[in-house]
Amino acid sequence: MAGLQGCFPIADLSNYTKGWTIRAxxxxxxxxxxxxxxxxxxxxxxxFSVDLLDCEGGEIRASLFNNAVDLFGEKLQVGKCFTFSRGTLKIANRQYSSLNHRYELTFDKDAVVEEVNDDASIDTMKLHICELRSVQTKTLPTNVDLCGVVVSFKAPVSFTSKDGKELVKREIVLADDSASSMEVTLWGDRAQKADKEFEGNPVMCIKGVIVKEWGNGRKGSLMEAGALLPSPTIPEAEKVRQWWSQGGSSQTLTALSDGGFVGGKAPVGKPATLADIRAAAEQALISEDVFSVVCRLAIVQTKKQGEEQPLYYMACMEPKEGNKLPCNRRVDASGFCAVCNRAGKVAPRFSLRCKFSDCEDSAWLTTFHEAAKGALCMEATELKDLEAGAGREAMEAAIRHSYFQQPLKVTVRAKPDSYNGESRTNITCIDARPVPMAEHGRLMLKEIQEMIVAC
Known part of the structure; x- marks a missing residue:
């Protein structure tokens, strides 16, 4: 064990430190x-930047510029040990680093970097695990290390950024023993890992997640300098495994992220009750209107006149020309898409009739894929796999577990329509996600103040 060997501890580095050399x-x-x-x-x-760790557990971010990039860009490899000297210190920008050090290092043409023998006293990585529940109260943007169960994941998506770069991303939902969940986006090679890496609810540690406000929730994104660690052996990972196996898998989770509506933002509707929705349905509207209702999921229609109702359909996932978004059109039994004129990749999509209830009324609403995911807190793939593996009864039992759980902010669209020559109002649920408690609380306080003034 080499230890510091006369080098300066990273934890003690500051602007007052002169002539230092670190071993990391x-x-x-x-x-x-x-x-x-x-x-x-x-x-x-x-x-380019590197994260450095010494034998005493001190961590610091170092950025190498220009000539130092030419000298050490290839030499500095993850896992190897080096000594560093002749750099400068500046206050760290916490927006781009999850490390706890107050300072960060910069190296240029005068830098001295020398490889040394591997030092067993230096860990390969240091994690500062933050439970998901505490992420809810952190000032954003913030950087955290997470450890949790992968409760769901999406297929990788390729797209072109605004500056013309070809990017690949994959979204996963992570949950931990604080009974909270959050969506985290993986990029590049990490996003393109095989689906089997995320199947079966594995426990993963993710180092270097930047969390930002997205819509009415919080979402994380794994930074380039971060790390994705499957099958971790740290105590926090074992704690999460035990929680999941001893009942966590059937527990209702508090979602920090919104329901994943296209574009990330929840559609904005005027506040209403289900009684208002019923009144709108009974009149012929001249133009489209959007309402926002706070309510709970009461029932999903699984049978009609004794016949089992399909709860999802198989949709074409092949990218459309031009925007590269999935086709999403229904395919036939063989997987053939009439729009794309071919059989390709398919995936299940929800199509539900849901009854929602609030303190005044109840209403049956046609609820499509994105809204259904938010209402059930479940992916269509999970439901399909459950039906295939455990049968229809088990699938319906899983759906019933969502009834009257967390309050939902449901967005309802009412638009004029006609049927057999008669005018009518078409009412559909276009979005559902957990109620943003802070926003809802402020709205209720405002209503109370208005009632007091009115009295």
Missing amino acids: RVTAKGQIRTFQSKREGSEGGKV
Whole structure:
């Protein structure tokens, strides 16, 4: 065990430290990026960052610029140990790093970096696990390390960014023993891992997740310099495994992320009750209207006149020309899509009739895929797999578990329609997600104040 060997502890580095040398292991490395200088007449440059860990557990982010990139870009590899000197310190930008050090290092042409023998006294990685429930109260943006069960995941999606880069992302939902869940986006090679890596509710640790406000919830994104750690052996991972196996899998989770509506933002509707929705349904509307109702899921129609009702259909997932979004049209029994004129990748999509209830009334609403996911807190793939594996009864039992659970913010669209030549109002549920408690609380306080003034 080499230890510090006369080197300076990372934890003690500050602007008052002179002539220091640190001995550390590279635990993460970012890609080389180019940038344009903000100073007029100055050329741009290039930079990459590494996370460093020493034998005393001290961590710090180091950024190498220009000449240092040429000298050490290939040399610095994750897992290897080095000594570092002749760098400068500045206050760390916490928006881009999950490390706890107040400072970060910068190295340029004067940097001295030398590889040393592997030091067994230095861990390969240090995690500062944050339980998901506490993420809800953190000031955003924030960087955290997470440990949880993968309760659901989506297929990887390829797209072109605004600056023309080809990107791949995959969204997973992580839950832990605080009975909370949050969506985390994986990028690049991590997103393209085989589906089997995420199947069967594995426990994973994710280091370096930046959390931001998204719609009415919070979502995480794994940073480039972060790490995805399957099958971790740390105590926090074992605690999560025990929670999941001893009842957590059937527990109602508090979702920090919204329901995943296209674009991330919940549709905005005027506040209403289900009684207002019923009144709108009984009149012929001239134009489309959108309402927002706080209620709970009461019933999902699984049978009609004694006949079992289909709760999902198989849809084409092949990308459409132009926008590369999934086709989503219904396919036949062989998987053939009439719109795409071929058989390709398919996936189940919800199509439900749901009864929602509030303090005044109840209403049956046609509830399509995105809204149904939010109402049931379940993916269509999970429901299909449950029916295939355990049967229809088990699937219906899982649905009943969602009845009258957490309050939902349901967005309802009312638009004019006609049927057999008669005008009518078409009412559908287009979005459902857990109620944002802070926002709902402020709205109720405002209503109370208005009632007091009116008295």
